[in-house]
Amino acid sequence: MAATRSDALKNRNFILETAQTLFRHQSVESVSMKMIATNANIGTGTLYRHFSNKAELCMALIDKDVATLFESIDKYKASEDDLQEQLRFILLNFIELKERNIELLEEIERAGKRGRVLMNIPFYERLKNEVFHIITEMNIINDPDFHTDILLNSFSADVFDYQNKVKGIASTQFVDRILKIFIRGIK
Structure with missing residues (x-):
């Protein structure tokens, strides 16, 4: 049983490496699941057992970056009391993650049920929760849930x-303008 799990993990990692290589040489959008399977020398059925679609594969490629994002958010919030600075830090770090993984995130957004919206990314709820708690604590609006989604x-x-x-x-100017509209403009 352990050998089977080990083989499955090796296959999964090899699929991710193959996809990453293809994405580096071509756009994420132009690479098909069939191309990934062919280049990994596996059947498409094997590929789909690991990843149900390309968006899921893309998410697996950025999982480590996402974990690092939330670790840095937790550390920063523990060391910074200013709520606006906490929010600015979260948004700037999210943009950095987006810039490093733009094509992967675009594929995830594109594949979602709601069209190309940020709510399609798997870690949206966690990101929203971080921002929502700060906006709620600021106590500047009556509907922090709606405000957070739109922001x-x-x-x-x-x-x-x-x-x-x-x-x-x-990027920094973009974040500052968004904060001016959604946070500073309300106070």
Whole structure:
């Protein structure tokens, strides 16, 4: 039994390495699950036993980055009392994660049931929870749940890419403008 689990883990890791290599040489969007299976020398059935779709595979590729994001958020919140600074830290670090993994996150957003929205990413609820608690603690609005959803969806691939790439707004400037609209503009 342990050998089977070990083989399955090796297969999974090899699939991830193969996908990562293909994604480096081609766009994530242009690489199909069949291409990944072919390059990994496995059947598509084997691939789908490990990952039900490309978005799930993409999420597996950024799992470590996501874990690191939340670890750094926890450390920062423990050392910083200013709620606005905590929120700014969370949003800046989330943007850094997005920039490092933009194509993977776009695939995850694209594959979701709700179209290209940030709510499709698997760690959205955890990210929302972090932001929601800060906004609630600030006590500046009556509906922190709605406010948090709208604030975070300002960071969806379509909105952020347009502001960043088309309009040339730097990441830190983008975060500061979002905070001005959603937090400082309310006080």
